Amino acid sequence: MNDQQTPIEELDTDALLEIILRGYDAGHMAKLPELHRLARKIEAVHRANPKVPKGITLAIKNLQHTLTDHIEREDAYVLKRMEHDQPPNPDTPIAQMNEEHSILKKQLGKLRQMTGNYRAPESACRSWLRFYRELKALDHRLSEQIYLERDVLFPRFQF
Template sequence: MNYQDILGSCSETTVGQLVSRCPQTLAVFRKHVPEIEAHRLTTVDIVASIANVEPKRLCQELFDTVMEQTPIEELDTDLLLELILRGYDAGHLGKLPEIHRLARKIEAVHRANPEVPKGITLAVKKLEHTLTDHIKRENAYVLKRMKHDQPPRPETPIAQMNEEHSVIKRQLKKLRQMTCNYHAPESACRSWRRFYRELKALDFRLSEQIYLERDVLFPRFQF
C-alpha cells in the first residue's frame, strides 16, 4: 500500500485535514515544524519544504502514524471504498493499457530471443479484459451498495466477486510463472525490464486489493 492511498495527494492534503482524521499526526508535524499550528491550511508537501525534508520521508512518517492508530482492517467502510475505487481501481485501469503495449513491443522486437515468454502479450490482454469487466460489475452491483454501511441486499453478488478474484489470482500466478517471478534475463533491454517492474507492481497491488475486499470489506456485509 502506498502512502497516497491513505493520505491522499500530499500536494492537496492539508495539515488540518490530516490532523482532524488522525490527531496523532500532529506530533509528527511538530517534530519537523514546531510552529505547525500556524500552518493548518498548508499542504503536506509545503510543510516538507518548510522543514527542509524530503516530502516522501514526511509522508511515510505520517502514513506509519495513521496506520499505527487505525490498522487497515479497522478502517471506516467509506474510507475503504474510496481507497479501492480511487487508489486501486483507477490505478489498474490506467496502467494496464501501458503494460499491454510494453508486452506487445517486447514480444515483437525480441521474438527471436528464446528468453522472451511466448504468449505474454495474450496473457496480459486476458488479464486486462478480466479485470476491466470485473471492476465494472463490482462497482455497479457491490461497492455502491456498501456506502455508508448500508444493510446488504440478498442479491448482492459477493460470492461471484470472490470467484472472479480467484480467476484473477490464477492469471497473476500464470504471469509469475511465465516471467520467472518477473526476473528479467541479462539480455533484457530497458523496456523489457520496465515491463517486468510494472507487471510486478500490478501483481502486488492487485493482490493487496483482493485481500482488502475479500478478507476485510466483504465480511462486513455477508450474512
C-alpha cells in the same frame, strides 16, 4: 500529538471504498494499456530471444479484459451498495466477486510463472526491465486489493 495511522483494516467502510475505487481500480485501469503496449513491443522486438515469455501479450490482454469486466460489475453491483454501511442486499453478488478474484489470482500466477517471477534475463532491454517491474507492481497491488475486499470489506456485509 498522535502520529499513528489507523490500520487499513480498521478504516470505516466509506474510506475503504474510496481507497479501492480511486486508488486501486483507477490505478489498474491506467496501468494495463501501458503494460499491454510494452508486452507487444517486447514480443515483437525480441521474438528471436528464447527468454521472451511466448504469449505474454495475450496473457496481459486477457488479464486486462477480465479485470475491466470485474471492476465494472463489482463497482455497479457490490461496492455502490456498501456505501454508508448500508445493510447488505441479499442479491449482492459477493460470492461471484470472490470467484472472480480467484480467476484473477490464477491469471497473476500464470504471469509470474511465464516471467520467472518477474526476473528478466541479463540481456533484457530497458523496456523489458520496466515491463517486469510494472507487472510485478500490478501483481502486488491487485493482490492487496483482493485481500482488502475478500478479507476486510466483504465480511462486513455477510452474515
